[in-house]
Amino acid sequence: METLAEIIKFINFSFSYSGSTTPILKNINLSIEEGDFVLLVGPSGCGKSTLLRCINGLIPHLYNGAYEGEVIVDGELVKNKNVNELATKVGFVFQNPENQIFMFSVEKDIVFGLENIGLERNEIDIRLKWVLHALGIEHLRYKPPYELSDGQKQRVAIAGVLAMKPKILILDEPTSLLDPRTALDFILLLGELNKKFGLTIIVVEHRIDLLTNVANKIIVLDKGEIVFKGLLKEIIKNKNLNLYGVGVPPVIALQNNLRDEDIIFDEVYLNVKDFAKEIKRRLI
Ligand SMILES: Nc1ncnc2c1ncn2[C@@H]1O[C@H](COP(=O)(O)OP(=O)(O)OP(=O)(O)O)[C@@H](O)[C@H]1O
Numbered sequence: 326m327e328t329l330a331e332i333i334k335f336i337n338f339s340f341s342y343s344g345s346t347t348p349i350l351k352n353i354n355l356s357i358e359e360g361d362f363v364l365l366v367g368p369s370g371c372g373k374s375t376l377l378r379c380i381n382g383l384i385p386h387l388y389n390g391a392y393e394g395e396v397i398v399d400g401e402l403v404k405n406k407n408v409n410e411l412a413t414k415v416g417f418v419f420q421n422p423e424n425q426i427f428m429f430s431v432e433k434d435i436v437f438g439l440e441n442i443g444l445e446r447n448e449i450d451i452r453l454k455w456v457l458h459a460l461g462i463e464h465l466r467y468k469p470p471y472e473l474s475d476g477q478k479q480r481v482a483i484a485g486v487l488a489m490k491p492k493i494l495i496l497d498e499p500t501s502l503l504d505p506r507t508a509l510d511f512i513l514l515l516g517e518l519n520k521k522f523g524l525t526i527i528v529v530e531h532r533i534d535l536l537t538n539v540a541n542k543i544i545v546l547d548k549g550e551i552v553f554k555g556l557l558k559e560i561i562k563n564k565n566l567n568l569y570g571v572g573v574p575p576v577i578a579l580q581n582n583l584r585d586e587d588i589i590f591d592e593v594y595l596n597v598k599d600f601a602k603e604i605k606r607r608l609i
């Protein structure tokens with residue numbers, strides 16, 4: 326069997342921002358494989374954004390603090406690479422795309438990063454056309470950002486990041502400004518990018534139900550420590566998740582309750598449609 330490459334690794338890692346007395350991340354040991362789609366959850370203030378910053382190198386290169394242990398991204402120590410080098414490996418999408426889109430047109434915005442890393446015109450054109458197509462935003466190419474909806478802005482932000490051809494994409498609450506339908510479309514798009522291009526994705530997202538069909542792994546953080554990590558299908562049925570403020574989707578909660586009543590299912594059904602099918606099968 327083909328073994329998957331480890332693309333992100335934390336070894337005995339701890340971090341505290343300078344000035345703070347308690348560590349924000351503690352004893353983090355973590356391994357993410359190439360092609361994983363990881364959902365990162367936990368209560369507000371538990372350290373999710375901080376953990377992402379350790380992957381894209383903003384920690385320790387921009388934020389100072391006590392940094393212990395190792396973070397390895399694509400075989401190299403993050404602390405030895407500068408943020409620009411890391412940006413070609415790790416794409417970062419903010420919660421608010423306004424922070425990411427600042428040029429006068431969608432096209433200019435997408436090529437900005439490519440020009441910055443000194444790519445040739447020809448390669449820039451190829452990548453521009455590719456991301457416009459991959460994200461279905463060809464029609465927005467010459468539009469100024471202020472004419473775009475939030476969902477369109479989020480796609481443009483991701484296009485700019487994807488054009489850099491990163492191996493890893495990290496997203497910090499990317500759907501918080503989107504309505505449920507647009508949020509779902511956006512998450513499905515991430516699922517497609519993960520499948521089609523083998524992109525490793527880590528997303529912080531409170532709306533877990535949106536992610537259950539695309540993410541394969543989950544990490545639950547609490548007070549700076551990992552309390553659960555592993556296969557989403559395995560961990561999502563753990564009733565202790567509620568203790569950590571993780572809003573388990575109703576369809577999972579229902580299965581957990583039924584299990585308490587000795588109604589056992591062979592597998593975990595992650596969405597209503599599949600679960601309904603199973604119920605129907607049993608009733609007939
Ligand atoms: N730049 C900073 N300097 C000092 N402390 C910080 C800094 N950024 C975050 N913190 C502290 O680190 C802790 C973790 O913050 P972080 O932003 O990583 O949490 P989070 O899990 O992303 O929370 P949320 O769900 O609210 O976004 C918090 O106690 C926060 O106050």
Ligand SMILES: [Mg+2]
Binds near residue numbers: 373
């Ligand atoms: Mg955060």
